Amino acid sequence: MNQEQFDKVKNGKGFIAALDQSGGSTPKALLAYGVQEDAYSSEDEMFDLVHEMRTRIITSPSFNSDQILGAILFEQTMDREIEGKYTSEYLADKGIVPFLKVDKGLADEKDGVQLMKPIPELDKLLERANERGVFGTKMRSNILEPNENGIKEVVDQQFEVGKQILAAGLMPIIEPEVNVYSDNKEKSEQILKEEIEKHLDQLTDDQQVMLKLSIPTNANEYKSLIEHPRVLRVVALSGGYSRDEANEKLKKNDGLIASFSRALASDLNVNQSDQEFDQKLKEAVDTIYDASVNKE
Template structure:
């Protein structure tokens, strides 16, 4: 593990950019960026276009290490290059810590949740991540209802895989997302907090994790998790909120920082000039940084 990167993620001011849209969500991300589905044919062309989009973001002067602690990449992005360097290496040279999305998507809903699909090739992916200079990983589950059994299964699975990732020398971001539009979101979050706490208390001193959680309905609900000695950092997803709404909710939570995707890129467009693009990205970075650092 890179100690300098660990210290930056644990103690630095800023947020983590989520640039990890995968195959299923890529058409939606491109459409939001102003590239319609009828303007490309096939997955190869689609992934070329989304890599161009991510390259434009990452190489922008507005995407800077003073405000951005890390960036989460999709597997294909990790294996591609930016200006002759693998993406993780390019980010690290820029002072931004690289993470990798490792899950293969969600299983069908059962017990009010969606577990992660099996990851049979995880060990080889983690080996490649280490070769590419990746610091940590991210994997997402989905909680839809306050079902105690379902939420327990989600957290059990997340920590089981998380320990496999730790054993490979990487820091896992455990992401049991609570759908922000679900009924009784606050009840799900209370159950989730208690289940996560149980697992954190069972980790040994050399096992460290990060958490990526929906911004809680009750402000500072996750403060005990943020303060836990086995937690490197707790970051928040925007979950479909507008950037303004996500920022306002984030400000109410001490110690919680952003890891936004749509809320970061929502004003970016393929047809913008570089000047327009860099300004729109700077505005987004400035406001998300402010919400992550300056609390009410």
């Protein structure tokens, strides 16, 4: 594991950009960017267009290591190039720590949650990630109800796969998302925190993980997780909130930094000039950075 990148993620000021839309979420991301579905006729063309969008973001002067600690990539983005370099290597050269989304989507809802689908050939993917200079990974589950058995299953699965990732020399971002519009979100968060703490306490002294969580209903609900010695960093997803709303909620949580996706790119459009695009991206980066480092 790259020590310089480890120190940057642990101690750096800034946030992590989530550029990892994949599969079913890609058409929505393109539509939000102003690319209509009739602009492509195959999955290959769709992924070409989304790589153009991500390339435009990553190469923008507004996307810089002064404010952005890391970026999460989709597998195809990792395997593609920007200006003759693999995307992960381009990011690293820019001083931005590369992460990789490794999950294959969500299973059907059961017991108020959606577990991750199986991840076939994960070891091969992790080997390729190491070859590409990737620092860590991310994997998402979804919690819809405060069902103790369901939430326990989610956390058990996340940490089981997380240990496989640690064994490969990579840093896992464990992401058991609590749906921000679910009923009794507060109760789900309390159960989730207790389950995560159980697993953290079982890690060895040389093991650390990162957590990516929904911004909690009660400010500083996750303070004990942020301060846990087995946690490198806790980041927050925007979860469908507008950028302004997500930023306001984030500011109330000490030590919690952003890892936003839609809230980062919501004002970007394919038809903008480079100057307009860079300015809109700068406005987003500035406000998300401010919410991550300046707390109320």
